[in-house]
Amino acid sequence: MWTELSATISSLAVAFFMFEKYLNFFPYTIRWYAERNFRKVVNFVNPYVEISFHEFTSERLKRSDAFFAIQNYLGTISTENARRLKADVVKDSQSVVLSMDANEEVTDVFNGVRVWWASGKIPPQSESISLFPGSEEKRYYKLTFHKHYREIITKSYVQHVLKKGKEIAVKNRQRMLYTNNPSKDWHGWKSTKWGNIVFEHPSTFDTLAMDTAKKEEIKKDLIKFSKGKDYYAKIGKAWKRGYLLYGPPGTGKSSMIAAMANLLDYDVYDLELTTIKDNSELRKLLIETKGKSIIVIEDIDCSLDLTGQRKKRKEKDDDEADKEKDPISKMKREAEEESGSGSKVTLSGLLNVIDGIWSACGGERIIIFTTNYVDKLDPALIRRGRMDKHIVMSYCCFEAFKVLAKNYLDIESHELFGKIEELFVETKMSPADVADNLMPKSDEQDEETCLKRLVEALEASKEEARKKSEEEAMLKTKDGVVTEG
Numbered sequence: 001m002w003t004e005l006s007a008t009i010s011s012l013a014v015a016f017f018m019f020e021k022y023l024n025f026f027p028y029t030i031r032w033y034a035e036r037n038f039r040k041v042v043n044f045v046n047p048y049v050e051i052s053f054h055e056f057t058s059e060r061l062k063r064s065d066a067f068f069a070i071q072n073y074l075g076t077i078s079t080e081n082a083r084r085l086k087a088d089v090v091k092d093s094q095s096v097v098l099s100m101d102a103n104e105e106v107t108d109v110f111n112g113v114r115v116w117w118a119s120g121k122i123p124p125q126s127e128s129i130s131l132f133p134g135s136e137e138k139r140y141y142k143l144t145f146h147k148h149y150r151e152i153i154t155k156s157y158v159q160h161v162l163k164k165g166k167e168i169a170v171k172n173r174q175r176m177l178y179t180n181n182p183s184k185d186w187h188g189w190k191s192t193k194w195g196n197i198v199f200e201h202p203s204t205f206d207t208l209a210m211d212t213a214k215k216e217e218i219k220k221d222l223i224k225f226s227k228g229k230d231y232y233a234k235i236g237k238a239w240k241r242g243y244l245l246y247g248p249p250g251t252g253k254s255s256m257i258a259a260m261a262n263l264l265d266y267d268v269y270d271l272e273l274t275t276i277k278d279n280s281e282l283r284k285l286l287i288e289t290k291g292k293s294i295i296v297i298e299d300i301d302c303s304l305d306l307t308g309q310r311k312k313r314k315e316k317d318d319d320e321a322d323k324e325k326d327p328i329s330k331m332k333r334e335a336e337e338e339s340g341s342g343s344k345v346t347l348s349g350l351l352n353v354i355d356g357i358w359s360a361c362g363g364e365r366i367i368i369f370t371t372n373y374v375d376k377l378d379p380a381l382i383r384r385g386r387m388d389k390h391i392v393m394s395y396c397c398f399e400a401f402k403v404l405a406k407n408y409l410d411i412e413s414h415e416l417f418g419k420i421e422e423l424f425v426e427t428k429m430s431p432a433d434v435a436d437n438l439m440p441k442s443d444e445q446d447e448e449t450c451l452k453r454l455v456e457a458l459e460a461s462k463e464e465a466r467k468k469s470e471e472e473a474m475l476k477t478k479d480g481v482v483t484e485g
Contacts (some may be wrong), residue, residue, distance in 0.1 A: 003263055004266055027153075041150035047146055047147050047148075047352060048144050048145065048147065049144070049145055049146070049150055049153075050142055050143065050144050051142070051143045051153075051154075051158075052140050052141070052142050052143075053066050053067050053070055053140060053141045053142075053143070054067065054068045054138060054139075054140045055138060055139040055140060056138060062287070065166075066162060067139070067140070067141065068165070068169065069161065069162045069164075069165030069166050069169065070141050070161055070162070070165055071099065071141070071165070072164075072165040072166075072168040072169045072172070073161045073162075073164050073165035073168065074099070074100055074106065074117055075098070075099055075168070077096065077106050077107075077108055077117070078099055078106055079098045080105070081106045081107060082100045082104050082105075082106050083104065084099070084100075084101040084103075084104045085098045085099065085100065085101055085104075086099050086100070086101045086102075094378050100117075100119050101119070101138075102119055102120060102121050103118075103119065103120055103121075103243070103249065104118070105119075105121055107116040109383055110152075110153075110156075110157045110160065111152065111156075111157075111474050112371045113145065113146075113149045113151065113153070113157070114145075115143060115144065115145040115150060115157065116139060116143070116144040116145070117142070117143055117144075118141070118142045118144070119139070119140075119141055119142075119305055119451075120139070120140055120141075120142060121138065121139050121140070122138040122139075122140065143158075144325050144389075147150070174198055174199075175198070175199040175261065175265065175267055175268075176196040176197065176198060176199055176265070176267045176268075177196060177197055177198070177199040177201075177267070177270065178195065178196045178267065178268065178269045178289075179194065179195055179269075179272060180193060180194055180195075180269075180270075180271055180272055180275060180276065181194065181195050181275075182275045183275075183276070183277055183281050192288075193284065193285055193288045194269070194285070194288055194289075199261065199267065199268055201258035201261070202258075202262075202264070203255040203256075203258035203259045203262065204259050204262050204263070204485065205218075205259045205263060206459065207255075207259075207403070207407050208252060208255060208256065208259055208403070209252060209277075209396060209400035209401070209403050209404050209431035209434070209435070210252070210256075210399075210400055210403070211397065211399045211400065212399060218389075218391065219263060220259075220270045221389060222260060222263060222264055222366075223263075223264075225241045225366070226264050228365070229363065229364070232363075236442060238360040238363070239363035239364050239365070240357050240359060240363070240364075240365045240366065240367060241364060241366050241367070241388050241389070241391075242354065242355075242366075242367045242368070242369070242387040242388045242389070243260075243368045243369075243387065243388070243389050244368075244369050244370075244371075244374070244382050244387035244389070244390045245257070245368060245369070245370045245371075245391050245393055246370070246371050246372070246373075246374040246376070246390070246391075246392060246393065247372070247392055247393030248372060248393075248394075248395065248430060249372055249430065249432075250391055250430030250431065250432030250433060251394060251395065251430050251431055251432070252256065252297045252431050252432070253298075253370045253393050254298070254370075256370055256391070256393065257294065257296055257370075260294060260366070260368075264292070264294075264366075265292070266292050266293050266294050266296070266366070267290065267292065267293040268293070268294050269289050269293055269294065269295045269296065270296050270297060270298070271285070271295055271296060271297050272303075273291045273297060273300075273303040273343060273345055273350075273452070274303060274343050275343070276343055276345050277343060277344060278343075278344040278345060278349075279344075279345055279346060279348075279349030279350075279352070279353075279386055280439035282345055282349055282350070282353055282357050283352075283353060285360075286353050286358060286359075286361060286362075287361055287362075289362060289365065290362065291362050291363050291364040291365060292364050292365075293364075293365050293366075293385070294365070294366045294367075294368060295366070295368070296368045296370070297367075297368070297369050297370070298370045299370060299371060299372065300369045300370065300371050300381075301371045301372070301373050301376045301377060347378060347381065349379070350381070351380065351381065354367050354386055355385065367387075369381075369387060389397040394477060395428040395429060395430055395431075396424065396429050396430060396431045396433075396434045397424060398420070398421045398424045398425075398433055400434075401420060401424065401434060402417075404431065404434055404435050404438055405417075405438060405451075407435075408435060408438040408439050408440075408450070409438060409440075409447040409450060409451075410447075411447050414447065414448070414451055416448070416451045416452070416455060419455055420454065420455060420458065423455065423458040423459065423462065424458070426430070426462050427458055427461045427462040427465055428461070428465070429457070429458060433457070434454065437450065437453050437454040437457050438450050438451075438454060
């Protein structure tokens with residue numbers, strides 16, 4: 001009996017091999033019909049069930065969270081059991097991270113039930129030769145188990161794997177700083193829409209040069225948001241929050257963003273609008289972002305022509321009519337259209353991403369706009385509900401100076417503090433300029449040298465402001481005389 005059974009199994013193995021090898025030579029209709037019936041025969045004698053978890057979902061629009069949770073879960077099992085492993089070295093570390101290589105299999109046991117995990121790739125459908133092999137390959141994990149345990153696997157084990165995988169991801173997570181790649185680089189070997197490096201900015205709320213009460217207010221607002229998943233679901237809003245940071249250059253807007261990310265342990269996505277061709281690409285980039293992240297558009301008044309677009313639309317149409325008569329302008333515009341340069345992202349497209357239907361794709365995200373000139377922005381872009389909290393990043397005050405003095409000179413009081421406090425009342429200086437004056441430029445410079453340099457800079461700024469004010473007053477006087485004349 002065993003001899004006959006072995007011969008039958010061997011015959012089936014040979015038949016399966018020949019079936020797989022020569023099936024592609026037949027037309028698709030015959031191939032589909034033969035494969036369907038062959039699978040029926042195999043399933044009749046095969047007591048095992050298979051579940052596949054693919055890397056991409058929704059027509060490759062979004063990476064599957066389940067796939068990466070399984071990848072994390074299988075990491076430890078693969079290290080212990082797999083024979084072929086894939087090694088990655090973590091940046092700035094000597095440790096090596098091992099994971100299961102393609103077409104490898106490992107076993108797992110859950111409540112006494114044995115299951116098998118296998119990794120695989122689906123090759124691209126096109127047979128054409130490519131300089132970037134693997135760019136269209138689709139990865140997947142396959143879970144195999146006995147049909148007798150279908151209920152315990154589908155209802156308990158899969159949820160167990162996903163939960164543990166997410167916990168491992170949070171534990172081992174390295175926060176990243178992302179920037180969007182130009183769309184021409186979205187295709188090819190190892191291509192991605194977002195490039196990234198490890199986020200290592202040291203800024204915290206303790207080191208920010210800002211009034212203490214104001215910092216505490218912002219911290220409480222951020223922590224309240226990060227714990228608000230159930231609340232946002234209750235009120236029917238997407239779990240996101242907008243912050244507008246505005247103020248003169250050098251007032252710490254970028255440092256504020258880094259401090260927010262460090263407080264909440266979020267990734268940062270630096271979105272460069274000028275490299276995005278149109279609204280469709282903007283949506284695709286948004287889909288690729290993850291939760292627990294801050295999406296930043298810095299200097300939005302300079303990124304694109306989004307400042308008061310609706311007011312200028314009529315003027316723009318009139319200008320276009322004039323430019324049609326100018327052959328040089330016409331040739332320049334046609335050249336830009338042919339080369340594909342220039343962004344066609346519109347104000348409505350950006351509004352839809354930050355506050356429309358597409359803004360609900362993902363959760364626990366903060367959107368930050370920064371600008372030096374808030375008056376230039378279209379009111380629709382920064383209204384409450386889109387930019388929920390407006391934060392003024394102002395010139396340095398005495399409270400902010402004391403934070404900088406503690407950071408740069410490690411002092412909390414000095415005889416020159418009184419003089420400096422008086423000067424801050426009389427003149428304006430950005431925190432960046434104050435910090436530059438407080439930073440020792442050599443080992444010989446002590447705290448008194450740095451404080452005296454700051455006093456001199458403040459007095460010079462005060463004198464410059466006085467002269468400028470006198471010049472403006474003289475110009476107004478002359479204008480008044482001319483008008484009367």
